[in-house]
Amino acid sequence: MSKVFVIDQQKQPLDPVHPGRARKLLSEGKAAVYRRFPFTIILKAEITKPVVQPLRIKLDPGSRTTGIAIVNDASGEVVFAAELSHRGQAIKASLDDRRAVRRSRRQRKTRYRKARWHNRRRKNGWLPPSLLSRIANVLTWVKRLSRLCAITAISMEFVRFDMQLMENPEITGIEYQQGTLMGFEVREYLLEKWGRKCAYCGVSDHPLQVEHIHPRANGGTNRISNLTLACERCNQAKGTQDIKVFLKKKPSVLDRVLAQACQPLKDAAAVNATRWALFERLKGTGLPIECGSGGLTKFNRTTRNLPKTHWSDAVCVGKSTPEVVKTNQIQPLLMRATGHGRRQMCVTDAYGFPKQHKDRRGTYLGYRTGDIVKAITPKGTFQGRIAIRSRPSFRLGKVDIHPKYMRRLHRIDGYAYHYERNA
Incomplete structure (x- = not known):
C-alpha cells in the first residue's frame, strides 16, 4: 500500500x-x-x-487523466501512486456558455458594433485555458509532492505515440524501428485510435491483429493511415480483397472505417499541444528530466506484468524503470480537479437572465465552502464537505450544523479526493 x-x-x-x-x-x-x-x-x-533516500516522480500526462507515481530507483518500490483527473472539458463548456450568453445579450441590448478582434494578437506559445489547466494541475502536484518527499528526478512521457519515428525509420536506427519497440509504438497508437475493437465487426476483448486497409499485395503501404485493427476471423476473411469489395454489403461500416482512417486523435492532439509547455515548466523546477514515449511505456509495463492503469503507466515511463517493480498492493489516490470557485457575481439561467446574486463573503468563522470537516453533534457524527452561509448554520450533506460542533480535517485546495482499493 x-x-x-x-x-x-x-x-x-x-x-x-x-x-x-x-x-x-x-x-x-x-x-x-x-x-x-x-x-x-x-x-x-x-x-x-x-x-533520506532519493526518489523519482514519474508522470504519464493525459488529456483527461494524468498518472503520477513516486518510485525508488534503487529498490524498485512504488512509494506513492495517484491518478489526477483534469477539468479541461468543464472549462471549455463554461467558456462556451459564457460566449453564448454574451453574444445573445449583445444582439438584444446594444446597437450594431463592428468586430474588434482583428486588432488583438495572441502571444507566441498561446494555449487555450482548457489546456493550460492541465499543465497547471500537473505542475501543482509536482511542487506539492516535492515538499513532502525527497524528489531528485522527474520522468515524463513526452509523446503518446512517436509518430516521427514510425514515419522515418532512419531517425534513431533501423534496429530500433524493426525491433520489439516498433511494434509497441504502432499497436498502442492503433488501439487508442480504433477503440480497442475490431474495425469490421466491432468485437472487443479479443486478440486483435494489425490489418492493412489497402492490402500490401495490391500496393498498400505500412503508413499509419493505412493500418487498422481486426480480429483473426475478419482478417482472414478479408485476405487481399479491396476494402470496398469486402464491405460491399456493409456501406455504413465502410464509410466509418474510411473516415476514421484519416481522423486524428483529439485527446492525443491535446497532449501533444501541451507537451513542450509542460516540459519547459518542469525544467523550471531545477530537477533533471527524463523523457520517454508511449510505446516504451507499454513495453515496460508488459514486460513487468503490471495492469493497464494510469498510475502503472506512470511507473513504467522512461528507461529508468527498474527491472523489478514492487507495487505491494498499492492504493492509488484518485484526485479530481474542481477549481477554486467562480468569480461570477450573478448566476444566470439558460437564457442569460439573472436568477441569483452571490454574496461577496468567501469565508465565515474561519471556514470556506468545500472544507472537509468532522462534526460530532447530539444527533450523531457527520463528515464531509461543507457549504458556508452568512449565519452560523452550515450545510453538511443534507443536515444543517452549527460551527461549534465542527473540526476541520482538510482545507479546500481545488481538488476532490478518494481512494481506490484493489480487489
Missing part, C-alpha cells in the same frame, strides 16, 4: 514510512497529522542528520 509522507519540525521531507509505523508514531504522540490528502505526518521531535 502507499506509504505515508513524513516531514520534520522544519517541514523538510524525510523518508516515507509504512502506515503501521505512522499509526504508532501518532498513537505515541511523537507525530501529528499535517495533511489528509495525501496523508502526511509531521514529527514533534527533532532528528539529527537524517538519511
Whole structure:
C-alpha cells in the first residue's frame, strides 16, 4: 500500500514510512497529522542528520487523466501512486456558455458594433485555458509532492505515440524501428485510435491483429493511415480483397472505417499541444528530466506484468524503470480537479437572465465552502464537505450544523479526493 509522507519540525521531507509505523508514531504522540490528502505526518521531535533516500516522480500526462507515481530507483518500490483527473472539458463548456450568453445579450441590448478582434494578437506559445489547466494541475502536484518527499528526478512521457519515428525509420536506427519497440509504438497508437475493437465487426476483448486497409499485395503501404485493427476471423476473411469489395454489403461500416482512417486523435492532439509547455515548466523546477514515449511505456509495463492503469503507466515511463517493480498492493489516490470557485457575481439561467446574486463573503468563522470537516453533534457524527452561509448554520450533506460542533480535517485546495482499493 502507499506509504505515508513524513516531514520534520522544519517541514523538510524525510523518508516515507509504512502506515503501521505512522499509526504508532501518532498513537505515541511523537507525530501529528499535517495533511489528509495525501496523508502526511509531521514529527514533534527533532532528528539529527537524517538519511533520506532519493526518489523519482514519474508522470504519464493525459488529456483527461494524468498518472503520477513516486518510485525508488534503487529498490524498485512504488512509494506513492495517484491518478489526477483534469477539468479541461468543464472549462471549455463554461467558456462556451459564457460566449453564448454574451453574444445573445449583445444582439438584444446594444446597437450594431463592428468586430474588434482583428486588432488583438495572441502571444507566441498561446494555449487555450482548457489546456493550460492541465499543465497547471500537473505542475501543482509536482511542487506539492516535492515538499513532502525527497524528489531528485522527474520522468515524463513526452509523446503518446512517436509518430516521427514510425514515419522515418532512419531517425534513431533501423534496429530500433524493426525491433520489439516498433511494434509497441504502432499497436498502442492503433488501439487508442480504433477503440480497442475490431474495425469490421466491432468485437472487443479479443486478440486483435494489425490489418492493412489497402492490402500490401495490391500496393498498400505500412503508413499509419493505412493500418487498422481486426480480429483473426475478419482478417482472414478479408485476405487481399479491396476494402470496398469486402464491405460491399456493409456501406455504413465502410464509410466509418474510411473516415476514421484519416481522423486524428483529439485527446492525443491535446497532449501533444501541451507537451513542450509542460516540459519547459518542469525544467523550471531545477530537477533533471527524463523523457520517454508511449510505446516504451507499454513495453515496460508488459514486460513487468503490471495492469493497464494510469498510475502503472506512470511507473513504467522512461528507461529508468527498474527491472523489478514492487507495487505491494498499492492504493492509488484518485484526485479530481474542481477549481477554486467562480468569480461570477450573478448566476444566470439558460437564457442569460439573472436568477441569483452571490454574496461577496468567501469565508465565515474561519471556514470556506468545500472544507472537509468532522462534526460530532447530539444527533450523531457527520463528515464531509461543507457549504458556508452568512449565519452560523452550515450545510453538511443534507443536515444543517452549527460551527461549534465542527473540526476541520482538510482545507479546500481545488481538488476532490478518494481512494481506490484493489480487489
